[in-house]
Amino acid sequence: MTRDEHLEFCRRCLNRKFDSNSGIICSLTGQIAAFEKECCDFKIDESVKIEVDDQELLGHSEIKEKLPTEIFEKLRLEQNLFGAIIAGFGTAIVCAILWSVFTVTLKFQMGYMAILVGAGVGYVMRRIGKGIDQIFGFFGAGISLFGCLLGNFLSIIGFIAIANDLGFLETLILFDYSQLTNVMSETFDIRDFIFYAIAIITGYKLAMRSVTEKDVKTFKKNL
Incomplete structure (x- = not known):
């Protein structure tokens, strides 16, 4: 048995x-x-x-325990950490730009955009990286946080540019980066903390390959 x-x-x-x-x-x-x-x-x-739920996602330790060693190692060989990181950062930057565009256009700081950043980063990293090791989740969480901070920063630059009748790129160049921490902290509140936390968790979970009980049974049948 x-x-x-x-x-x-x-x-x-x-x-x-x-x-x-x-x-x-x-x-x-x-x-x-x-x-x-x-x-x-x-x-x-x-x-x-x-009650066995065939669609329930398994954690890293459960995948390692339930899958035969041969299949587990085969899945690990399919991993692409470097590609996942590059794709994750690219997605984070695109999401951050969209965040700032919507925020400045609507003149409203949309903290919930952070969740979309986490989801976008995690999903792309999963598709590209096919990772089952936890390192993918850690990078997914970190890159999601980067995307959130960048989106918030670009929104601030946009508002400053409008207030001073300057171009966006011009403001980006002229900005006093020694004041970055102070400016970011002044615009940060508890709601941002909550949205950032959700984004980090989402990025962590989605960045890793999804394996269910049903997948485990399929892998074993094909062994």
Whole structure:
């Protein structure tokens, strides 16, 4: 029996115990399950109801645990971190420019644009990078934050340009960057913090390849 088949029993057994290194183990033996067909010590836990959602996304550790080593390593070889980073930064810059255009045109600071930045960056990084390692998520979060800050900054430059009857590029060149931190902090409020946080989380989650229980079953069938 495979580890997954063992776990189907172990998750419903009263003798189960969680170990930080091995996951679910037997409290009687202190080891992971090794039985064939059935376990003589199995005692069903009636309070446990297992519902398998084939569409639920799996985390990195779950993917590594559920997929055969051969398939997991094959997916890792398909990863393209450099391409994902370049595409992520490109998307962040485009989103930041659109953010500033809408904000200056409507004369309203739209903090929720940050969420779109995170979603855009994450989605593009996932498509290009095909990453299952957490490093993709970390870069997705960081680049999303960069896009949010850039969008906010470009919006400020736009407002300054209009107020002083200057061109955008001219204002960008003449701006006193020693005052950047002060200017950014003056326009920042709690709502921005919330939207930025959502953008970072979204960028992190979407930047990694989506693998579901259904995908795991398909991979195993094609092995």
